[in-house]
Amino acid sequence: MGASSMIVLILAALTFSSIAILIAKIVTKATTNKQKGQPYECGIPTQGKTWTQLNVGYYLFALIFLIFDVELVFLFPWAVVAKKVGWMALVEIIVFFFILFMGFLYAHKKGALKWM
Amino acid sequence: MGKLWEVFMLSFSKISQLIDSWLRATFNATWTMVIEMVIAGVCVIGLFAALGLVLVLMERRVAAWIQIRLGPNRVGPGGMLQSLADTLKLLVKEGMTPDGADKFLFNLAPFIAMMVAMLLMAPIAFAKDFQLWDLNIGVLYISAVSSLMVISILMAGWASNNKYSLMGAMRSGAQIVSYELSAGLSILTVVILSGSLNLNEIILSQSDGWWIFKGHIPVIISFVIFIIAVTAETNRAPFDLAEAESELTAGFHTEYSGMKFALFFLAEYINVFIVCAIGATLFLGGWMPFHIGHWEGFNHVMDFIPSSLWFFGKTFFLIFLIMWFRWTFPRLRIDQLLNLEWKYLLPISMFNILLVTVMAILGWYF
Numbered sequence: 001m002g003a004s005s006m007i008v009l010i011l012a013a014l015t016f017s018s019i020a021i022l023i024a025k026i027v028t029k030a031t032t033n034k035q036k037g038q039p040y041e042c043g044i045p046t047q048g049k050t051w052t053q054l055n056v057g058y059y060l061f062a063l064i065f066l067i068f069d070v071e072l073v074f075l076f077p078w079a080v081v082a083k084k085v086g087w088m089a090l091v092e093i094i095v096f097f098f099i100l101f102m103g104f105l106y107a108h109k110k111g112a113l114k115w116m
Numbered sequence: 117m118g119k120l121w122e123v124f125m126l127s128f129s130k131i132s133q134l135i136d137s138w139l140r141a142t143f144n145a146t147w148t149m150v151i152e153m154v155i156a157g158v159c160v161i162g163l164f165a166a167l168g169l170v171l172v173l174m175e176r177r178v179a180a181w182i183q184i185r186l187g188p189n190r191v192g193p194g195g196m197l198q199s200l201a202d203t204l205k206l207l208v209k210e211g212m213t214p215d216g217a218d219k220f221l222f223n224l225a226p227f228i229a230m231m232v233a234m235l236l237m238a239p240i241a242f243a244k245d246f247q248l249w250d251l252n253i254g255v256l257y258i259s260a261v262s263s264l265m266v267i268s269i270l271m272a273g274w275a276s277n278n279k280y281s282l283m284g285a286m287r288s289g290a291q292i293v294s295y296e297l298s299a300g301l302s303i304l305t306v307v308i309l310s311g312s313l314n315l316n317e318i319i320l321s322q323s324d325g326w327w328i329f330k331g332h333i334p335v336i337i338s339f340v341i342f343i344i345a346v347t348a349e350t351n352r353a354p355f356d357l358a359e360a361e362s363e364l365t366a367g368f369h370t371e372y373s374g375m376k377f378a379l380f381f382l383a384e385y386i387n388v389f390i391v392c393a394i395g396a397t398l399f400l401g402g403w404m405p406f407h408i409g410h411w412e413g414f415n416h417v418m419d420f421i422p423s424s425l426w427f428f429g430k431t432f433f434l435i436f437l438i439m440w441f442r443w444t445f446p447r448l449r450i451d452q453l454l455n456l457e458w459k460y461l462l463p464i465s466m467f468n469i470l471l472v473t474v475m476a477i478l479g480w481y482f
């Protein structure tokens with residue numbers, strides 16, 4: 001079908017979910033009160049704000065991921081032609097991985113991969 | 117009988133061609149395209165709903181079987197209609213939005229989850245000559261779109277105004293982005309060996325044996341890494357930290373109820389199906405029957421089993437494997453989880469890439 005299948009799939013997802021939610025809205029009877037609207041945190045009234053500071057570890061891993069993900073994108077075109085190019089491809093990828101691995105070791109040494 | 121078998125064999129591609137030629141003869145080009153798009157959309161929605169119902173039931177039956185109990189067996193013959201009854205129950209439940217939640221993002225998140233799950237269907241070959249989009253960069257498309265999944269989870273967790281949800285979403289974010297790396301690297305081994313990003317060409321390159329047999333040790337290593345990584349990427353146990361029931365109630369979808377919860381649930385199961393389909397396509401030959409080198413007779417006998425049956429058989433085998441994990445391994449802690457990825461899986465898969473490159477250049481595969 002070609003690229004138009006993407007439009008078809010997005011529209012299919014949107015119609016399916018909106019019809020499901022619409023039907024649910026029609027058949028159910030909604031009532032609200034103060035207790036019902038509270039977030040569920042084991043039945044205890046919520047303490048403080050929800051959107052507070054979180055452990056920095058999550059963000060550190062996201063940062064390291066960014067480097068490696070870009071690396072992965074660079075590997076895709078290489079992987080397609082690796083067999084055709086031959087030994088030169090292997091040399092190139094060894095150099096590439098070596099530099100990358102140095103960065104990885106640096107991050108490891110700095111303690112970025114340790115969960116605090 | 118022979119005629120019927122013939123129809124069954126070529127079922128999907130034949131039927132689609134018949135519909136296409138009939139439409140072309142009856143309507144003009146524009147209308148043909150529009151009608152085909154509508155048919156494709158309806159078919160995909162049908163497949164979606166059917167897969168969701170089947171997988172939920174399968175999960176419960178497999179769990180019951182492993183734990184030596186009966187599982188759902190009251191609704192319909194042998195409990196077959198249990199998931200339909202559950203859907204009906206979820207349909208009549210009230211969909212609530214907690215006070216102080218970001219209403220727009222809260223309601224948008226299930227739509228995004230469904231959209232991502234649906235978009236992943238595009239390049240998958242369900243049977244011989246039967247796929248929505250014969251994309252020349254299919255593998256790249258899959259890894260690009262599947263990483264959008266994390267956005268809907270982060271959105272849902274952040275917008276809920278619930279600390280458990282937020283915690284679950286953050287964990288899930290760290291986990292999904294980490295395991296995406298080794299999933300991508302293990303997929304690359306097959307790309308190196310087959311020299312193509314097109315899923316159809318990768319399947320055709322396995323016509324004399326699946327890559328898991330042809331590529332022996334390195335491909336088996338990458339297959340194992342792939343299965344571990346996709347189990348983590350789809351937030352399934354033992355990597356289900358995002359919705360660890362005993363710690364975070366239900367993680368990022370704690371506050372969701374009714375149909376919005378059902379949509380998340382459905383998207384999750386569809387994602388499991390899709391990653392298993394990708395695994396089956398890359399490593400186990402997709403719709404390609406089990407062939408051995410040049411054993412023409414044997415290969416010919418295997419060709420009698422329809423290609424769609426091969427595809428769904430392999431996919432459901434992998435799904436069963438992932439369900440089996442859930443009842444075998446205990447849940448990991450977040451630091452153990454990240455250690456496993458960054459200190460073991462990532463270096464191993466990088467080394468494995470080098471190994472495969474050497475193997476591909478020397479021609480040390482069958």
